[in-house]
Amino acid sequence: MSLLELCAVVFTYNALTFGNGPAMIPLLQANLVDRRGVLSTDQLLYAFTIARVTPGQANTYVAAIGYMLHGLPGALATTAAIQLPGYLMLPLLWGYQRLGAVRLVPAFTRGLTVASVGLIFAATVSIGRSTLTGVVSVAVFAAALTMAQLLKWNPLVVLAVSTLLGTGAWVLGWA
């Protein structure tokens, strides 16, 4: 897959999902992992984990995918590709006063977001099926979910504790 193709894919998906980091996961999984096979599910998940533990915008993890496929130029080009649609803000600001007809836009956006929620859970099911293969991985997943969702711990802490739990189980020979 050429760098130009990758940028086009990232640009399109970013525009479709209104810049929502996690909402791009199902699209990237369907295209890069399932259809083209240029990326493994492990790589996609690792990229997304990086996004959770680094500061800044949640969609910068595409730079990790760019780096995996095309090195530093890939990281830079994919980052630029997801910033580009932001320039639509300028005509939007200029035309703001006469935007009566665009009242449908928030409704369209909301429809996209709600559909994204369904897609994210569908992707979770399919990724989960291939990733949560043993008792230990299921247990670590449950522990991480509890820490992140119920206890609302910082993602860095969640990641550190999950890694310790899993590594401990692996050292003991359970995994």
Added chain:
Amino acid sequence: MPADGDGQAADSDGRPPDDQPARRPNRPPQPISRRALFGIFLKAGLAFGGGLGILAVLEQELVTRRQAVGREEFLRLYGLGRIVPSGTMTALAVAYGYRFAGLAGTVISLTALVLPALVLTVALTAVYGLVRQQQWLPELLPVTILPAALAFIVVAGLRLGREVFRPSRELVLAAASFAGAAVLHLSPVLLLLAGGVAGTVLFRPKEDQA
């Protein structure tokens, strides 16, 4: 857009004055240099917590500390940024960069905003590339980082869908797109666009439906 025009526009709309926040004595909007612009957005790019974390820094710097942007205008720009198809914070970086330093300003603000995340992401990905060939990694990843990542995705989905998980039109649409992807294996792009079109019917502003 002149900040002092806002008050009059609100009055002629017939809005009650009490929905306006109390104003300090009107100060003219303060200018922001290119260097300060870079600094503000670099600080925003270092914020944790995704878009809202970044927004909090921008509010603190632009509205509260420097008084370069009025509160109403800050909120209006945020609303506009939400409908731009890219990160909302990307759209805001473009808007404020352009406002304070023209097109060159947009490059300054965007570069500063993505720089911290980009550097860290590349560094962490490079580390992954180095250890990927090790024997123990394929055994260790499925019991450590990967289940944690899956949990993060679930949490993100729950957060995105906070208003979806109750009896509502939203829940029906989300369930339909879930079924389309998980059961029928339809293209996610197709399902997203269908969701958007359905949204224009389901979530149209009330006054239009009469």
